[in-house]
Amino acid sequence: MKPVPLSGFRDFLPGEAMARQRMLDRVRHVFERFGFAPIETPAVERLTTLRGTSGEEGDSLIFQILKRGGDLQRALTEYGSDGMTEHLSETGLRFDLTVPLARLVAQYSEEIPLPFMRYHIASVWRAEAAQKGRFREFGQCDVDIVGSSSMVADASVIQLIEATMLALGIDRFAVRVNNRKILNAMLNSVNIPDTLHIAALRSLDKMEKIGRQNVLVEMEQCGVPLQSANELLLLTDKARDGGLGALALLEDRAGVDELTQTLGLVGHLVTNPERIAFDPAVARGLAYYTGNVYETTLLDAPEVGSVMSGGRYDKLVGMFLGRDVPAVGVSLGIDRLFAAAEGLGLTQTGAKTPATYMVAALSDAQVPYAANVANALRDAGFSVYLFPGAGDIRKQLKHAGALAIPQVVIVGEDEAATNAVTVKDISTRQQVRVTLAELLRS
Amino acid sequence: MKPVPLSGFRDFLPGEAMARQRMLDRVRHVFERFGFAPIETPAVERLTTLRGTSGEEGDSLIFQILKRGGDLQRALTEYGSDGMTEHLSETGLRFDLTVPLARLVAQYSEEIPLPFMRYHIASVWRAEAAQKGRFREFGQCDVDIVGSSSMVADASVIQLIEATMLALGIDRFAVRVNNRKILNAMLNSVNIPDTLHIAALRSLDKMEKIGRQNVLVEMEQCGVPLQSANELLLLTDKARDGGLGALALLEDRAGVDELTQTLGLVGHLVTNPERIAFDPAVARGLAYYTGNVYETTLLDAPEVGSVMSGGRYDKLVGMFLGRDVPAVGVSLGIDRLFAAAEGLGLTQTGAKTPATYMVAALSDAQVPYAANVANALRDAGFSVYLFPGAGDIRKQLKHAGALAIPQVVIVGEDEAATNAVTVKDISTRQQVRVTLAELLRS
Numbered sequence: 113m114k115p116v117p118l119s120g121f122r123d124f125l126p127g128e129a130m131a132r133q134r135m136l137d138r139v140r141h142v143f144e145r146f147g148f149a150p151i152e153t154p155a156v157e158r159l160t161t162l163r164g165t166s167g168e169e170g171d172s173l174i175f176q177i178l179k180r181g182g183d184l185q186r187a188l189t190e191y192g193s194d195g196m197t198e199h200l201s202e203t204g205l206r207f208d209l210t211v212p213l214a215r216l217v218a219q220y221s222e223e224i225p226l227p228f229m230r231y232h233i234a235s236v237w238r239a240e241a242a243q244k245g246r247f248r249e250f251g252q253c254d255v256d257i258v259g260s261s262s263m264v265a266d267a268s269v270i271q272l273i274e275a276t277m278l279a280l281g282i283d284r285f286a287v288r289v290n291n292r293k294i295l296n297a298m299l300n301s302v303n304i305p306d307t308l309h310i311a312a313l314r315s316l317d318k319m320e321k322i323g324r325q326n327v328l329v330e331m332e333q334c335g336v337p338l339q340s341a342n343e344l345l346l347l348t349d350k351a352r353d354g355g356l357g358a359l360a361l362l363e364d365r366a367g368v369d370e371l372t373q374t375l376g377l378v379g380h381l382v383t384n385p386e387r388i389a390f391d392p393a394v395a396r397g398l399a400y401y402t403g404n405v406y407e408t409t410l411l412d413a414p415e416v417g418s419v420m421s422g423g424r425y426d427k428l429v430g431m432f433l434g435r436d437v438p439a440v441g442v443s444l445g446i447d448r449l450f451a452a453a454e455g456l457g458l459t460q461t462g463a464k465t466p467a468t469y470m471v472a473a474l475s476d477a478q479v480p481y482a483a484n485v486a487n488a489l490r491d492a493g494f495s496v497y498l499f500p501g502a503g504d505i506r507k508q509l510k511h512a513g514a515l516a517i518p519q520v521v522i523v524g525e526d527e528a529a530t531n532a533v534t535v536k537d538i539s540t541r542q543q544v545r546v547t548l549a550e551l552l553r554s
Numbered sequence: 555m556k557p558v559p560l561s562g563f564r565d566f567l568p569g570e571a572m573a574r575q576r577m578l579d580r581v582r583h584v585f586e587r588f589g590f591a592p593i594e595t596p597a598v599e600r601l602t603t604l605r606g607t608s609g610e611e612g613d614s615l616i617f618q619i620l621k622r623g624g625d626l627q628r629a630l631t632e633y634g635s636d637g638m639t640e641h642l643s644e645t646g647l648r649f650d651l652t653v654p655l656a657r658l659v660a661q662y663s664e665e666i667p668l669p670f671m672r673y674h675i676a677s678v679w680r681a682e683a684a685q686k687g688r689f690r691e692f693g694q695c696d697v698d699i700v701g702s703s704s705m706v707a708d709a710s711v712i713q714l715i716e717a718t719m720l721a722l723g724i725d726r727f728a729v730r731v732n733n734r735k736i737l738n739a740m741l742n743s744v745n746i747p748d749t750l751h752i753a754a755l756r757s758l759d760k761m762e763k764i765g766r767q768n769v770l771v772e773m774e775q776c777g778v779p780l781q782s783a784n785e786l787l788l789l790t791d792k793a794r795d796g797g798l799g800a801l802a803l804l805e806d807r808a809g810v811d812e813l814t815q816t817l818g819l820v821g822h823l824v825t826n827p828e829r830i831a832f833d834p835a836v837a838r839g840l841a842y843y844t845g846n847v848y849e850t851t852l853l854d855a856p857e858v859g860s861v862m863s864g865g866r867y868d869k870l871v872g873m874f875l876g877r878d879v880p881a882v883g884v885s886l887g888i889d890r891l892f893a894a895a896e897g898l899g900l901t902q903t904g905a906k907t908p909a910t911y912m913v914a915a916l917s918d919a920q921v922p923y924a925a926n927v928a929n930a931l932r933d934a935g936f937s938v939y940l941f942p943g944a945g946d947i948r949k950q951l952k953h954a955g956a957l958a959i960p961q962v963v964i965v966g967e968d969e970a971a972t973n974a975v976t977v978k979d980i981s982t983r984q985q986v987r988v989t990l991a992e993l994l995r996s
Binding site: 114116118121122124128130132133148149152154157158161175176177180200201203205215219224225227230235237239248257260262264265271380381432433434463464465467470476479480483490494496497499500501511515 | 563568571572575589590599617618622642706822905906921922926937941943953
């Protein structure tokens with residue numbers, strides 16, 4: 113039964129896993145430096161929690177989990193084929209970390225003081241077509257500020273995007289920002305009805321990916337009048353060229369005011385404000401955004417799309433709590449970024465082990481002494497691979513080479529009798545005999 | 555839509571999440587110090603990978619994932635109700651990290667030099683009845699040595715159990731060891747046929763939990779002759795009292811030899827060999843073990859059961875690779891241990907945030923200066939919560955109190971004009987005005 117890889121899912125061998133972990137450690141460090149506190153939630157949520165929070169787009173992403181012991185035949189007779197699915201499954205894998213956050217804030221509303229600045233680093237699952245750089249399971253690193261409607265929260269989130277990217281050694285990136293209230297005002301101004309807003313925004317959001325003509329076709333397919341669609345794209349062009357000032361004619365000013373205030377603060381908060389700019393075509397796919405939205409792209413790998421995105425969602429917590437709680441946040445897609453970093457040569461994935469020493473015993477009798485040597489090196493702070501076996505020193509040295517462990521500490525009868533070791537440098541092939549005390553001092 | 559918790563699943567609010575993360579960081583540190591390298595694999599595996607590796611017990615633990623877009627009505631007509639389940643699902647959530655390891659070693663056999671010492675820290679899911687301290691989703695920290703049949707590997711794994719528990723601040727624990735070959739020889743010696751071995755072992759394994767009489771009842775229900783069951787328990791008693799020496803009459807000596815050699819090495823490798831002892835009733839539930847098996851229990855919380863268990867499984871990799879590769883490993887159940895540590899007061903879960911400073915602006919105009927102060931403190935290595943908003947200083951101070959942030963740095967017009975800050979100690983309620991430079995030096 114030779115294993116066949118599952119499309120859209122990825123294994124990480126040690127070199128990749130260590131590099132990915134280094135990235136995650138850095139991200140976590142930045143998040144904590146900004147005062148965000150971690151939470152953990154289950155991978156599995158009720159379908160009633162997951163559904164209807166993020167629009168059809170969100171619903172279609174859910175991997176449902178089969179209920180055990182359900183009577184399929186009876187369910188089919190009683191509920192028909194749709195109802196049976198309900199009967200088969202009442203939970204699913206989370207497709208983001210935002211919906212579980214909203215559920216958590218509602219569930220523990222008595223215990224969580226607001227504003228709640230939390231981070232969450234975990235996997236999410238999306239039942240969509242796998243493609244290069246797009247996975248069905250991937251890690252997300254989310255920071256959110258729940259319980260503040262202040263644009264200071266929005267600006268802090270953008271500052272955190274900059275700090276995170278810089279901590280990952282990436283300085284060639286752009287943060288494009290927009291505001292759903294601006295987009296809604298634009299849609300209203302060209303007479304696109306409310307019921308078509310989400311569909312129109314999802315098409316607009318694909319501008320860079322599928323091009324202007326296809327956006328128009330898509331919008332028309334959704335029922336947007338061609339004239340309105342054309343006017344919308346012209347307005348978008350105008351705003352792209354002229355900035356927020358070009359939107360002077362919009363009747364509803366709330367979005368323009370929010371974004372102006374946010375960008376004003378951002379100018380003070382970040383080290384390089386030139387990386388952050390208004391882009392009227394940024395919309396974000398999910399339905400729950402209500403204010404500013406953010407996307408971060410890599411200048412040297414724009415084809416991977418947005419690596420750190422988010423926005424303000426002032427109504428989502430209210431879906432669970434019964435009263436609105438404003439919230440804003442951003443999510444780093446660690447696996448998309450990691451794939452990009454591998455492609456750009458920004459990360460080293462060649463290591464095979466964390467060990468810097470291997471300890472090799474020449475025969476079984478020296479294993480206890482070899483273990484003592486290994487323990488002494490570990491106590492001195494080194495990562496040490498004690499070869500699980502003894503004898504055949506050539507095999508052990510070859511293995512050290514295969515794992516790129518730089519130093520092999522060899523112990524035989526002589527060494528054990530004199531508290532000494534023979535240290536072999538794998539690259540120079542030179543070896544010296546020293547006392548254990550000397551080794552620990554080196 | 556007030557959220558209802560899912561039975562068997564757990565949320566971690568910041569205090570718990572931070573304490574759990576501290577435990578995981580320590581575990582990871584120990585694993586790396588011993589030269590184990592990390593891997594990551596998907597949560598989702600093919601059912602063909604998961605099934606049949608671990609016996610019926612394993613199969614019944616699988617949470618299956620619903621295939622999207624399946625035509626249920628057609629499937630039912632064509633395949634009947636059993637076949638339809640196949641049609642509905644071809645993947646499931648992993649129930650351990652050992653089966654994915656075996657799959658990975660087979661899949662990347664060309665790229666992974668053996669012996670492969672890897673660790674894996676991740677969640678697993680088990681579709682079983684939820685009960686106190688037993689979760690349906692929980693974290694496991696696994697170390698395994700693949701590709702060595704030497705008892706040095708077994709002894710190293712036991713040494714690692716000791717090192718891990720000590721690193722977690724736990725010194726009152728016992729490691730009970732046994733060997734499947736010994737158990738099989740015992741079963742043979744009392745004439746229990748091979749086909750009933752796994753069932754008999756699963757019952758024997760429950761001795762501590764359900765008691766002697768119930769073990770006998772269970773064995774009889776599985777078809778084990780009462781006389782054989784009685785003889786087995788008598789032999790177990792004898793071995794418990796007399797140690798491995800009491801098994802002198804067993805015909806097949808392989809297991810006794812393996813365990814004797816392992817315990818001999820362990821005596822040299824661990825700091826306190828008295829914690830490790832042979833227990834003839836330890837069997838482990840899953841079918842794939844072939845040699846030594848290990849269980850670790852907390853002396854102060856025996857009721858939580860085994861927190862770090864494992865053993866040797868020399869046939870599992872072969873199920874995927876077509877040729878046997880010996881392997882041995884152990885798994886720490888972090889959530890069961892964390893629950894126990896909470897119960898024993900071994901872990902602090904009272905913190906609400908990693909922040910040691912909150913920066914509070916008296917009005918919007920001081921937000922940029924407040925952000926500068928926050929950034930300067932962050933650069934100095936502190937975790938800083940910049941209040942996402944401004945004004946109402948009483949509200950901000952109350953929030954700092956609720957989050958137990960010890961120091962609040964207040965900035966108003968005066969402070970901003972003079973590069974100063976007012977620092978308020980939340981517990982003493984004293985406040986002092988100092989320059990920003992003085993704050994950073996403090």
